[in-house]
Amino acid sequence: MENKVTFKDIGAIDGHLHMHYWYDKNKNVDFLHGYEEYKEVTGLKAINIASLPSGAASTRDVSNNILCALCKLANDNIYIHGGFIYPEYPLNPEKMQGMDILTQYNELMEIGFDGIKMLEGKPNLYSLVKYPICGEAYAPFFKQAEKDGTHILMHVNDPEIFWDKENAPQYLKDKGWFYGEGDYISNVEMYAQIDTLLESNPELNLTLAHFFFKSASPEELEMMFSRYKNLAVDITPGGEMYLGFKKRPEYFRDFFTKYDERIVFGTDGDFPTCMPAMEWLCDRIFRFLATDEEIKSFEDEMIKGIKIPVESVKKIMGTNFENRVSPTPRSINKEALKRYIEKYKHLIREQGAFEIIEKYAKELLY
Numbered sequence: 001m002e003n004k005v006t007f008k009d010i011g012a013i014d015g016h017l018h019m020h021y022w023y024d025k026n027k028n029v030d031f032l033h034g035y036e037e038y039k040e041v042t043g044l045k046a047i048n049i050a051s052l053p054s055g056a057a058s059t060r061d062v063s064n065n066i067l068c069a070l071c072k073l074a075n076d077n078i079y080i081h082g083g084f085i086y087p088e089y090p091l092n093p094e095k096m097q098g099m100d101i102l103t104q105y106n107e108l109m110e111i112g113f114d115g116i117k118m119l120e121g122k123p124n125l126y127s128l129v130k131y132p133i134c135g136e137a138y139a140p141f142f143k144q145a146e147k148d149g150t151h152i153l154m155h156v157n158d159p160e161i162f163w164d165k166e167n168a169p170q171y172l173k174d175k176g177w178f179y180g181e182g183d184y185i186s187n188v189e190m191y192a193q194i195d196t197l198l199e200s201n202p203e204l205n206l207t208l209a210h211f212f213f214k215s216a217s218p219e220e221l222e223m224m225f226s227r228y229k230n231l232a233v234d235i236t237p238g239g240e241m242y243l244g245f246k247k248r249p250e251y252f253r254d255f256f257t258k259y260d261e262r263i264v265f266g267t268d269g270d271f272p273t274c275m276p277a278m279e280w281l282c283d284r285i286f287r288f289l290a291t292d293e294e295i296k297s298f299e300d301e302m303i304k305g306i307k308i309p310v311e312s313v314k315k316i317m318g319t320n321f322e323n324r325v326s327p328t329p330r331s332i333n334k335e336a337l338k339r340y341i342e343k344y345k346h347l348i349r350e351q352g353a354f355e356i357i358e359k360y361a362k363e364l365l366y
C-alpha cells in the first residue's frame, strides 16, 4: 500500500506572503502574532513575508519594511524580503540622494532581510514609479545582488486578460488592475525589460512570481531556464495559471518534474489572514502537485492533479526556497534596524502604523 503523504509532512515553506496591515480588528491581534495560527494549522516549517512598501494605498510605505523586521525579531522561522521606497513618484534619481536603490539594498541587508521583493514590474505600480527595471537607477543594486547571490522575488506583468478591453472582468477595473486604457505599459514592453535585465545580470538569483504569467507559453520559460541558471518561478496563484496547467496535463507533469528545482511554492496570503482561505490554498496546490485527484480549483473550475514524484513535491514546496534564500532565516541586527527607523520614520503616512512601530521598537529594540 502506498504511504499517503500530506501537506503537513513535507516541511513546506510558504515563500510568498504579505502583511497589508498592522492590526486585525476581527481577531484582536496585531501583526506581531499575525501568522502564528497559520503556521500552527498548516504545519509549515517557515514562512516568508514579502514587504510591499510602495504604491498608492496609504499603508504602502516604509512602515511595511519595519513591521516585517519587527515581526521577524519576535518570531521564529520567519524570512522577510524588503522592498524599496520612493520619496516621490515617478522615480527621480536626483531626488534619491542618501537613499538611492543600492543604499537602500545595503541597509536592508544590514538589518537582516533575507532577500528583496520587487513589485515595480506590476503595471499599476510601474505607472507610478515610471522607471525601467533595467534602467540606471537600479543597475548598481542588481550588480551587487548578483554578486552577493541575494534572492530577489519579483512580480512582473499580470495575466494577459488585464489588458483585454473586451474580456477584462469588472473586478479588475475596480481594483485598478485594468491596463487596457490610459498609458499603462504593455506586457510585451515589460517582458523586454526583464530580458534586458537578465542579459546584463545572467546569474541573478531571481524568482519571478506567479509563474511569470507564462502558463500559456511555458516553452519561453524553458528557454530562459536554459540561459539563466539561477532563475526560478513561483506558483503562487494567479488562479489563471492553474487553468493554463489544466490544458496540457502531460506537458506540465514533465515540466514540473524536469524543473523541480526552479519552482517555488507560495500562497500570496496576507495579514490579516483568512484562515479557511489559507488552508484551502495550501491544500489546493499540494493536491495539484502530489495527487491525481480531481479537485475544485480556481475560478470554480475542476482540475486534475499532476502527481509528480514526492521528492519533487518536497523540493518545490520547501527545499527550493531554502536553497535559493538560506537554510535558516538571518537574524536581525537591532542597531541597524534602529538607524533605519530613525532615518525613514518621517515617511510613514498612517498614525496607527507610526504608533505601533514606536511601541514595539521601544519593547524589542531598546
Ligand SMILES: [Zn+2]
Pocket (backbone or CB within 6 Å): 016, 018, 268
Ligand atoms: Zn504577492
